Amino acid sequence: MLGALVVTLLLALYVWQIAGRAVALIGTGAPVAIFIGVGVAVIPLVVIFLIGKEFHLAATVQRMADTLAAEGGLPVDDLPRSPGGRIDRAAADEAFVPYREAVEADPQDWGAWYRLAFAYDASGDRKRARSSLRTAASIFRSVHAGA
Structure with missing residues (x-):
């Protein structure tokens, strides 16, 4: 969980930088720069949407695991493994x-x-x-x- 939060924070910094570049391009007033700036502004929106979607899935998976654990229905990981830990x-x-x-x-x-x-x-x-x-x-x- 901590790793996911760290990566998300780093990604947020990246998105902030991209959004800043988009605003700067749009602010020039030049038609080509505005067009490119709008295109660049889409990137942070897509990233935010995808991150939100993954966190929503993760929260749902956790709720499902909690529900199955309470019911005794979690899958049991009893498969044989190699000495290195790989599943047979x-x-x-x-x-x-x-x-x-x-x-x-x-x-x-x-x-x-x-x-x-x-x-x-x-x-x-x-x-x-x-x-x-x-x-x-x-x-x-x-x-x-x-x-």
Whole structure:
């Protein structure tokens, strides 16, 4: 968490500098500089949006983990590992099957999607893990709207 905050603060400094350059370009009054300044001003807005989106996801993932922990439904990390700490891929792929089947049986179960995300991660498929976590978060938010 501390690392994320430090990186976010550094990024905020960068965004501040970019925004300052955009304002300076727009302030020149030259049409080309104004056009470039407006284009540069978009960068901080996109960065702020993406950071907000990631923090929102992180907060939702934490709420999901807390909910599953209270229910005793967190995925158990008991996969065999190499001496260096890497998860055995074959074991991860084998353990993946019941998580996938749980999602197929009930595609609206956010807990199943959450556990599937961690199964994908253990299998080394980070892209699908992230996608599954986003699906879990979306379902969780719809179920717990206003909570």
